[in-house]
Amino acid sequence: xxxxxxTAQAAVALAIAAFxxxxxxxxxxxxxxxxxxxxxxxxxxxxxASFMQISLMRESxxxxxxxxxxxxxxxxxxxxxxxxxxxxxxxxxxxxxxxLGVLPLIMPAFVGASAMQLLFGRSGSVNLLLSAWFxxxxxxxxxxxxxxFVESLHYFPFILMNxxxxxxxxxxxxxxxxxxxxxxxxxxxxxxxxxxxxxxxVAGASLVFIKVFDDLGTPLVLNVTNMLAPQAYLRVxxxxxxxxxxxxxxxxxxxxxxxxxxxxxxxxxGREYATLQRGATGLARRRLSPWQTAFAYxxxxxxxxxxxxxxxxxxxxxxxxxxxxxxxxxxxxxxxxATVFTDSxxxxxxxxxxxxxxxxxxxxIGTAIAYLVLRTRLPGRQILDHLATVALAMPGVVLGIGxxxxxxxxxxxxxxxxxxxxxxxxxxxxSVRRLPYALxxxxxxxxxxxxxxxxxxxxxxxxxxxxxxxxxxxxxxxxILAGFVTSFVTAAVEISETILLTSRESLAPMSYGxxxxxxxxxxxxxxxxxxxxxxxxxxxxxxxxxxxxxGRSIALEAGRPG
Amino acid sequence: MHAGxxxxxxxxxxxxxxxxxxxxxxxxxxxxxxxxxxxxxxCGKSTxxxxxxxFNRAQTGRVRIGGEDITAVPPWNRNVGMxxxxxxxxxxxSVAENVAFGLEERRLPRSEVxxxxxxxxxxxxxxxFAGRRPGQLSGGQQQRVALxxxxxVEPRVLLLDEPLSNLDARLRVHMRRELVALQRKLGxxxxxxxxxxxxxxxTCARIALMDQGVIQQVGTPVDLFDRPANxxxxxxxxxxxxxxxxxxRAAGGGDGVAFLxxxxxxxxxxxxxxxxxxxxxSIAFRPHGVLVAERASDAARVWLSGTVTERxxxxxxxxxxxxxxxxxxxxxxxxxxGVRDFPRGAQVRLGIDPxxxxxxxx
Numbered sequence: 011x012x013x014x015x016x017t018a019q020a021a022v023a024l025a026i027a028a029f030x031x032x033x034x035x036x037x038x039x040x041x042x043x044x045x046x047x048x049x050x051x052x053x054x055x056x057x058x059a060s061f062m063q064i065s066l067m068r069e070s071x072x073x074x075x076x077x078x079x080x081x082x083x084x085x086x087x088x089x090x091x092x093x094x095x096x097x098x099x100x101x102x103x104x105x106x107x108x109x110l111g112v113l114p115l116i117m118p119a120f121v122g123a124s125a126m127q128l129l130f131g132r133s134g135s136v137n138l139l140l141s142a143w144f145x146x147x148x149x150x151x152x153x154x155x156x157x158x159f160v161e162s163l164h165y166f167p168f169i170l171m172n173x174x175x176x177x178x179x180x181x182x183x184x185x186x187x188x189x190x191x192x193x194x195x196x197x198x199x200x201x202x203x204x205x206x207x208x209x210x211x212v213a214g215a216s217l218v219f220i221k222v223f224d225d226l227g228t229p230l231v232l233n234v235t236n237m238l239a240p241q242a243y244l245r246v247x248x249x250x251x252x253x254x255x256x257x258x259x260x261x262x263x264x265x266x267x268x269x270x271x272x273x274x275x276x277x278x279x280g281r282e283y284a285t286l287q288r289g290a291t292g293l294a295r296r297r298l299s300p301w302q303t304a305f306a307y308x309x310x311x312x313x314x315x316x317x318x319x320x321x322x323x324x325x326x327x328x329x330x331x332x333x334x335x336x337x338x339x340x341x342x343x344x345x346x347x348a349t350v351f352t353d354s355x356x357x358x359x360x361x362x363x364x365x366x367x368x369x370x371x372x373x374x375i376g377t378a379i380a381y382l383v384l385r386t387r388l389p390g391r392q393i394l395d396h397l398a399t400v401a402l403a404m405p406g407v408v409l410g411i412g413x414x415x416x417x418x419x420x421x422x423x424x425x426x427x428x429x430x431x432x433x434x435x436x437x438x439x440x441s442v443r444r445l446p447y448a449l450x451x452x453x454x455x456x457x458x459x460x461x462x463x464x465x466x467x468x469x470x471x472x473x474x475x476x477x478x479x480x481x482x483x484x485x486x487x488x489x490i491l492a493g494f495v496t497s498f499v500t501a502a503v504e505i506s507e508t509i510l511l512t513s514r515e516s517l518a519p520m521s522y523g524x525x526x527x528x529x530x531x532x533x534x535x536x537x538x539x540x541x542x543x544x545x546x547x548x549x550x551x552x553x554x555x556x557x558x559x560x561g562r563s564i565a566l567e568a569g570r571p572g
Numbered sequence: 573m574h575a576g577x578x579x580x581x582x583x584x585x586x587x588x589x590x591x592x593x594x595x596x597x598x599x600x601x602x603x604x605x606x607x608x609x610x611x612x613x614x615c616g617k618s619t620x621x622x623x624x625x626x627f628n629r630a631q632t633g634r635v636r637i638g639g640e641d642i643t644a645v646p647p648w649n650r651n652v653g654m655x656x657x658x659x660x661x662x663x664x665x666s667v668a669e670n671v672a673f674g675l676e677e678r679r680l681p682r683s684e685v686x687x688x689x690x691x692x693x694x695x696x697x698x699x700x701f702a703g704r705r706p707g708q709l710s711g712g713q714q715q716r717v718a719l720x721x722x723x724x725v726e727p728r729v730l731l732l733d734e735p736l737s738n739l740d741a742r743l744r745v746h747m748r749r750e751l752v753a754l755q756r757k758l759g760x761x762x763x764x765x766x767x768x769x770x771x772x773x774x775t776c777a778r779i780a781l782m783d784q785g786v787i788q789q790v791g792t793p794v795d796l797f798d799r800p801a802n803x804x805x806x807x808x809x810x811x812x813x814x815x816x817x818x819x820x821r822a823a824g825g826g827d828g829v830a831f832l833x834x835x836x837x838x839x840x841x842x843x844x845x846x847x848x849x850x851x852x853x854s855i856a857f858r859p860h861g862v863l864v865a866e867r868a869s870d871a872a873r874v875w876l877s878g879t880v881t882e883r884x885x886x887x888x889x890x891x892x893x894x895x896x897x898x899x900x901x902x903x904x905x906x907x908x909x910g911v912r913d914f915p916r917g918a919q920v921r922l923g924i925d926p927x928x929x930x931x932x933x934x
Contacts, residue, residue: 460658460660462656462657462658462660463660463662465625465627465647465654465656465660466654466656466660466662466718466721467662467673467677468626468627468646468647468648469625469647469648469650469652469653469654469722470648470653470673470674470677470721470722470725471648471649471651471674471677471678471725472648472673472674472677473646473648474646474648476648476677477648480673481662484664485662485663485664487664
């Protein structure tokens, strides 16, 4: 090309940049700015000093770190053995393990939390049985333990999936050559297998850390407020949007998330080994000895039961009239669903509207960024990619508070409604936060479309725009759809931003409804029913896009010239 | 079909960063010619093709098609048909939809699109496959679809980027004959990029041999083989023996010169037209012009002594690697029933036909 890019490309890039700056960078910077300035705008570290002087804040800080690190540890304990079994041994539990990888993710942690309380709480099913049979109880749901337990069961798939892929990508020849040179057993594992799989583990673990450190919904539902995110929420909602301590907390949340993400990126740099040679297979599989088989299956069954417990609990809860101080509910009913459909159909509608629009925005921006990054030589195009990806490390609480603060007093054109009191704010918040998912999906899809497919269209007379419309987008359709679904379903169960941004119940999406119902004993039933609806929605969406993508990739594979 | 448009490439140069991919390329391709761009991978031949198609823009120089300067025209307005190495068939469209694409982009009426698609598929013998997806076709069939898709729009020039490299050896020979026959029928000016000299020599009327972004020689296949312009051409096209040394006037002022090889010793050669009397030079001769014998017999030949270091039996001929002085020479002897065979280690005489020796400037 004569010039390295066209004006149309530059215009699209600028529009996306403007969107990201306005709805991602600006709100977050506002939060940071407030944390570091006095009311008159002068720089100060006083808010930090006050923060450190409040013992509840110090305690919350310590608790958040403790919970996040412990969750990573517990997740690792669950995931590492399973990943190793599946990849290493000739083991017929692949379907079980795949199920394990997906089931927890479709049940939002804050939805399952109430049910877990009923199953594992002090007077929950398990402890009722244990005290009846053995006269002991296990305080697994007490305070921080509860948060760690619930979050671990929800997030361990991140480590499981990353680690499984990393292990599966190790070439047999890597291991065999080590054996050939005399390494075996633990030494072989420590010196070759483990270092090669490390990048996968670190990627998963850092993600778990960030997610747990920033989570608001689960602690709130479990009534644990002495952690950072709940404190930020409580400060801002009870003391007010002006309270600087809330912003200090937000700064800490953002800081730790970015450091964790940046740290794992630094660690991964140069370690993304392309270990799989052409035509080679993963690690050699060995037969399990009988006792190893028994242990592997036992482990997986235990984890599966634990993983299923929130699902079962929520389902039971949604079908129960009363459930307290009993192992299982005593009276079953469908009333909760009736209640939900009469009272909360508006919330379901809101969710479909907000998340649908947000996901649409995501795939449009995602496709555009993917194209700009992979197919043009526009200067600075990588910045868009990085900027959009940073949203991954932005805690929902921070973005929520940032929106409230940055956009206060801004009214929608031609109406008297404030932006922060409209449904639009949800669409914006969801689209910014879920953009990285859609973007990854679009990037992956576009990188599968060879440039020559586009060039041949141009060669036959299609302009750049026409070749994008007729060739590139149709070939990306699977990835775009997967991106849409991922954005949609993850936005549908988003709770942190949702709690903060809900100004009126009529505007609330169903995730807020679940949270609200779960606050009262009487509301648990309908809350669980709404949760079941959400989980079914998420599950079906994920399954459909997975099926579609799978079929699609086979078709495209077959279409590749030999 | 646009029969007979001339393609001119004038002083085209392109660098990616500090890597000079093309340096001052000048080419004239005659109307209706089947022209080859030959060279090792990375020589710039594909880049040159992409410049003609408009996917790369030359930093300097121009490209003219039929006299019209198209240097600044975007790819979609050039009407230059390109067949991609990977075929680049769109997997989400049927064979007929693939072929129809370019016609639709030209806003032809539906009935005409249908007629031209049928014609193009008929031409490549794939009329029965119109409804299939590319993924359901064999490599050779995909290749034909790519060809049909390109010729359906009746381009002014046909560009073929290593179109046969994804086919197996047998099919490749078959397809290259079909390609030549098709080009003859259509009469469209065709540029054929390949790294395979056999492919280029059997199909192309003329070839530009490229190396390191420079055209080393343009000529007919016979020109390239018989009169290589430099050492690169001599070594790239076919197998050749090269000796480096000095030319000197033969003692006694006869009509010959002495070539003092650095490795093989002195050789006396007849002074032919165009050969300078003296100075640094290289001589080149083909293995099949060298006779392997027990003793010097034919006085018209120049004889060297050597030892057989390697013997390869190839059926039609035997290839001897012979060490003469410090030079390793190759001699191909036709093989037939009962011919004298020399084992490894045998002392032999090599008879070089002076008429087959080419002199190359250093």
